[in-house]
Amino acid sequence: MTDADPAAALRARAADLDAHDPLAHCRGEFDGEIRAYLDGNSLGRPVRAAADALARFVPGEWGTGLIRSWDDGWFDLPLTLGDRLAAAVLGAAAGQTMVADSTSVILYKLLRAAIAAAPADRRVVVLDRENFPTDRYLAEGVAAETGVELRWIDPDPAAGVTADDLAAVLGSDVAVVLLSHVSYKSGYIADLEGLTALAHEHGALVLWDLCHSAGVLDVRLDAADVDLAVGCTYKFLCGGPGAPAFGYVAARHQAALTQPIQGWMGHADAFGMAQGYRPAEGMRRFLSGTPPILAMVPLMAALGLIEEVGIAAIRAKSITLGRFVIEAADALLADLGVRVVSPRDDERRGGHVTVAHPDFRAVTARLWERDIVPDFRNPDGIRLGLSPLSTSYGEALDAVIAIREELR
């Protein structure tokens, strides 16, 4: 077998998959010029409608509506956009989701709220060493200030947190379990429903970080009886760099939870401006400062496309894309010492495929120069982010072939 054979066969397969891709038409909806973009799991590409929406928004809602626009939708936008997001990609009923702040800030608010509401004998937060840094760092800060204990899980990096891992650390002293739905490194999908149920059996709440699942997995927060969740909107949701994050608080918990950053937008009567903070009813109480309205405009544009095709179709293509990339890596990279780190089981693999090799830091830099853009994660991983709306099978294969060329 020559080198050319497997690549040629894969090219034919990619062409066929692209030709029959029910989401193929979505690729034309994206803006910008790039040869191969494999990092939609870090920063999603802009939909063309985002630039159009901003071009209308600046002279319109902002420049002409001006402060009147607060009455005409802006004041409630963190909640109405939250509801839209909930319906489109979170599997959550209305009234449980808000959009504002950054993931870190919302995580801080919800973690603090959950700890404050926990019974006095529950003073432990469970989390894992593979969680995204901000989750770990934030929890460390919250532990230092509240005196709670952090109880760490050390999961198999490729397998992620399992029920056995979690069961081993749960107890009657646990207040909150803080987990990522999809591992930012391996792409492993944690069992949202099963781990939530397990935590509940032990009387703990679960706070899920959905940064790497929102917009690419068929997340079902309500069905899984999730308590709290947070996630960003600039990855698979294509909201733009630093777009505001979302927070979810199950309706049953809202009245009992209050958060520490008591800004005017969370007040029961924000424009009353009276003395004394009174938290609003419902999700508004989790808002703090003036919400980032302009930064929500591109997110709304991208959400339009997501609503049009539906999360089921997005997840279906995500699975096929991931399977194809693993097939390509096996065929083209395994003989060069590259390992597939991500789960091979479709049901356990999220929206990106991570491959590992000691030379990948240097390889990534060279790929970028060739306008082929995956990202590198310490110590030796290349993450191939597969954004079902904008990534073609051919583009993904181009990246794998380029990795092969750079390694040889």
Added chain:
Amino acid sequence: MTDADPAAALRARAADLDAHDPLAHCRGEFDGEIRAYLDGNSLGRPVRAAADALARFVPGEWGTGLIRSWDDGWFDLPLTLGDRLAAAVLGAAAGQTMVADSTSVILYKLLRAAIAAAPADRRVVVLDRENFPTDRYLAEGVAAETGVELRWIDPDPAAGVTADDLAAVLGSDVAVVLLSHVSYKSGYIADLEGLTALAHEHGALVLWDLCHSAGVLDVRLDAADVDLAVGCTYKFLCGGPGAPAFGYVAARHQAALTQPIQGWMGHADAFGMAQGYRPAEGMRRFLSGTPPILAMVPLMAALGLIEEVGIAAIRAKSITLGRFVIEAADALLADLGVRVVSPRDDERRGGHVTVAHPDFRAVTARLWERDIVPDFRNPDGIRLGLSPLSTSYGEALDAVIAIREELR
């Protein structure tokens, strides 16, 4: 004297002032269609360059640069833009200002940082009942969680916090004094330098809220020896609805202060993603989550115009505008029972002039229908926000005349 006389004379004066306004050319730089906008102190109008910058940014830095743009400026943008803001409007040397989050969130972080660093016998935060709601509400929350005592000043609403007011409550138990530079209601300018010096004499730090002064007053943070400051960028700085806020920490304090929202962007090695939070050196330690890059684009565009004309020229026009509006209110509204609430002393009056009348809630609603847009503040105030770059004398007079027509 007939009604027409004073209005006619004022119209001639306004025309003359507009004809000789050295900033008159700036008006053409703004986008949107509105008859008379008198609320630039709440939400500044967009510069035309904002829409242009966004139209370039979406397909360019975002759509084509994609994650490579983090290396090409985004990662440091909260600090480089902070430095630019510091030089243009804050009177602050580089390395002391960051742009991120909302005013409420930054206020929370800096207040918590200052309390944590205070000597154990300083457990009081001084603030005033006329401060903007978010400042008061946040301080209440911080007091509840840290156990500090809030010691309230009840200033004369029109005069604001004076040296006597502050001296009466300072003592060796005070950790932080939290004040607004310009009152959101009356427009009164507090004595930034004098009150800061007074607090320092008693060993307290001062945290200034600059929301209503940044971009319209010649703020001199370094010269006044200010410790901490925070402010928003969507008022006189025209950054757009919900644009990110800024925080200032004097260089001498940075090493001793740490804030509680320990997100990955404040880590000494953000992309190392290692175990354990280590705060970065300098201002980066006050960042938390992924910064709102896209939302900074309009701010940078507006800052270009501000840098071009300079804050001294902006303040000079602000004074003349305010004086003219008070003259018009005296001539056209006083006989209808309208009071000028804002200081008549130019040196004590910020960028807006507040007038009061029991019917002003209803009057404001009718003005809005006529495309004349000031804002209303409980219980009876109309704030005439005068944004020197975009407000003409004629426009300001139109608003005063319209108020007269609605009251009659």
